[in-house]
Amino acid sequence: MSSVLYDIPGPRAKRRNILYTLGFLVVLGALAWWVLLGLADKGQLEWSKWAPFVTDSRVWTTYLLPGLENTLIAAALSLVIALPLGAVLGIARLSDHSWVRGAAGTVVEFFRAIPVLILMLFANAAYAAFSDISPDNRPLYAVVTGLVLYNSSVLAEIVRAGILALPLGQSDAARAIGMRKGQTMRYVLLPQAVTAMLPAIVSQMVVIVKDTALGGAMLGFSELLASVRPMSANYGANTIAGFTVVAVIFIVLNFALTSFAARLESRLRQGRKSTGAVVAADAVEELATPGEHVGRKPEPPERS
Numbered sequence: 001m002s003s004v005l006y007d008i009p010g011p012r013a014k015r016r017n018i019l020y021t022l023g024f025l026v027v028l029g030a031l032a033w034w035v036l037l038g039l040a041d042k043g044q045l046e047w048s049k050w051a052p053f054v055t056d057s058r059v060w061t062t063y064l065l066p067g068l069e070n071t072l073i074a075a076a077l078s079l080v081i082a083l084p085l086g087a088v089l090g091i092a093r094l095s096d097h098s099w100v101r102g103a104a105g106t107v108v109e110f111f112r113a114i115p116v117l118i119l120m121l122f123a124n125a126a127y128a129a130f131s132d133i134s135p136d137n138r139p140l141y142a143v144v145t146g147l148v149l150y151n152s153s154v155l156a157e158i159v160r161a162g163i164l165a166l167p168l169g170q171s172d173a174a175r176a177i178g179m180r181k182g183q184t185m186r187y188v189l190l191p192q193a194v195t196a197m198l199p200a201i202v203s204q205m206v207v208i209v210k211d212t213a214l215g216g217a218m219l220g221f222s223e224l225l226a227s228v229r230p231m232s233a234n235y236g237a238n239t240i241a242g243f244t245v246v247a248v249i250f251i252v253l254n255f256a257l258t259s260f261a262a263r264l265e266s267r268l269r270q271g272r273k274s275t276g277a278v279v280a281a282d283a284v285e286e287l288a289t290p291g292e293h294v295g296r297k298p299e300p301p302e303r304s
Helices: 011-041 058-092 098-113 116-130 138-164 168-176 181-218 225-234 239-271 281-287
Strands: none
Touching (some): 058 098, 058 138, 058 225, 058 239, 138 181
16 A cells, blocks of 8 residues: 555565664664763763752752743744744745845845854944943843844745745635735735744744854853853863753753644644635625625526
8 A cells, every 4th residue: 555655664664664773772772871981981970960950959040040041031032023024024025026025035145144143243243332232231132133133034934935835726716806915915825824834933943042052152141051151160070961951951942842833733723624714704895895795696586
C-alpha cells in the first residue's frame, strides 16, 4: 500500500528501520558516556560545583531569575513590535503600487542581509551618540532594536509567502462578491494564512528568545546567559554547571513556547472545517456596495 509521496514500509523495511534506530541510540549513548567521562576526569561532576543550584537560593534570586526576567522582557518587546511591523512590510510587498513594493522590498532585503549582532552594535552606538538614554538601559534598547529590525524583515517574508501560498480562487471569490482589496486581505486571506504561517512564526519567536544572548555577550546586557559569569566568579569554578543549567532553562522555555503554539494551531485548524474562509451572510451584506443584493437568487415569476 502506498501513496503518491510515501511508500508504507514492508516487514523487511520495518526491521531495517528498527536496526538503524538501535544503532543510532547505541552511538548516541556511547558519545554521551565519553562526554561524561571527560567531565569526570576534569572534576566537573563533583557535587560542590552543582550544589549551589540546589542549596543556595541566592544563585537563583541574584543571578538566574533576574537574567531570565531580562531575557523575557527583551524577547517580548521585540516580538510585540516585530510581528505587526513584519505583517505591514509583508503586505506592502504585495501592493499594486510599485513604489510601495519597492520601498518595502528594499527595507526587508537590507535588514535581512545584515547579521543581527551588527544591528545591535550599530543601535548601541547610535543611542550613545544621539540619545539621552542612560547607560544602564542602553543595552536593552540596542538589543530590542536589533532584534526588531532583523526579525521584522524575516517575518515580512513569512507573511508574504503565507499569503501567496493560498489558492488564487480565494481572491477571485472575494472580488466576485464585491470585496475591495483591503477587505479581501483582512477578512479572507490573512485569517487563512495565519494558520499556515504559524509554525514559521513560532520558529522565529524561538530565534528571538535565543538571540537575546548576543546582547549579553557583546553589549553587557544582563540577560540569562550573561548571569553565568558573575555567578561563577562568586561561587567557584562551576562554569560548565552554570551553562548547563542555563541551557536547560532555554530548552524548557522554548519547548513551552512551541507547545503553546502547537495547541493554538490545532485549535485554529479545528475551528475551520474547510480550507476556505467562511463569510457570514450579514457580513457579506455589510461589505457589499449599497444598493446591491449580493448572493440572493432572483425569485421565480409567479405562474398564472
